[in-house]
Amino acid sequence: MSNAFARIAFTARVREEQARLGSAGTYDRRLSPDVECDDELGPREAVFLSERDGFFQATVSEAGWPYVQFRGGAPGFLKVIDQRTIGYADYRGNRQYISAGNLRHDDRVSIIAVDHVRRQRLKLLGQVRITEDPEIVDLLNGFDGPKADRGIVIRIAAFDWNCPRHIPVRLTDAERDSEIAHLTARISSLEQELANKGVATPHVTP
Template sequence: MPDAYAKIAFTPRVREEQARFGSADRYAGRLSPEGEGGTGFGPLEAAFLSARDSVFIASVSETGWPYVQHRGGAPGFVRIIDRQTIGFADYRGNRQYISVGNLRHDDRLSILAIDFARRKRLKLWGHARITEDPQIVALLNGVEGPVAERGIIVRVAAVDWNCPQHIPLRLTAPERDGEISRLREDIACLQRELDAKTALQPGAGG
């Protein structure tokens, strides 16, 4: 677990709970003042985010309530700008603008990206900047899909691979279709092998 994530997440109350349930020693070394790491992307994190077609983002309202919302697009809609910055096109939804309003008030947000097919998930915490600059929005939007209303640029403060326990196995329609095609090809291959073995048996020709 990277130090940057622990410095943000492990508040005094969180550490009290870790002590109460016996996990404090496991994470104690992650809170040293000189500890660093986990503020940027490596190749694995960049590839994982670039392949996602949806993420969940959490923001905080002016009244202190957390708000979680889904954001999606074509695979690759999350763009890696540099090793500590990502951006994504923000498409029109039900026009409540809760996440946008929250981020105008408090730029902190958390992102959860999940690959259900491979049971992997990545957590990010960062500071968001909302842009309506047409050129930036066009770059984030790409050439496919609906036209975005705005872009969201996130300067990442911490990143961490989350425990894969309890992630359900789910496939997107393309992943499901690909798995079905693979299984059909496996069955066809086995059938060809069976037919070839049958043809070699004595009396197989009738």
């Protein structure tokens, strides 16, 4: 776990719960002042985020209620600007503006991005700046598809690679089609090998 993430997420009440359930000692070192905070995205995080076609984003309202929203787009719509900054084009949806309103009140955001195929997930905490600066919006907009009128720029405060346990394996349409094509080619290859050996086989359709 990231030390920076632990220092933000492990509040006094969280530490009480860890102590009560027997995991406090496991995380003691993460909170030691002698351990340097690791709050900069590395190559692994940058590649992972740039490959995602969606993520879940949580904000908090004035009344203290959490609000979770799914943000999606073509792979690459979530852009890594530098080691501490990511951003995405804020496309128009149903015009409720709940996340936007929450972020105007409290700029803190929590994000979780999941790769269901490799069973990996990355959690991020950060602070948001909503911008209509045309240069930044152009940077965040993709070359194809819809154009956004504003951008969301997130300054990363901490991140953490989450435990892969309980992540279901799911394929996108493109991933499924690629897997089917791979299996079809493998079947054809095996059938050809058997045919070359004079072994008759029924044709199998995956």
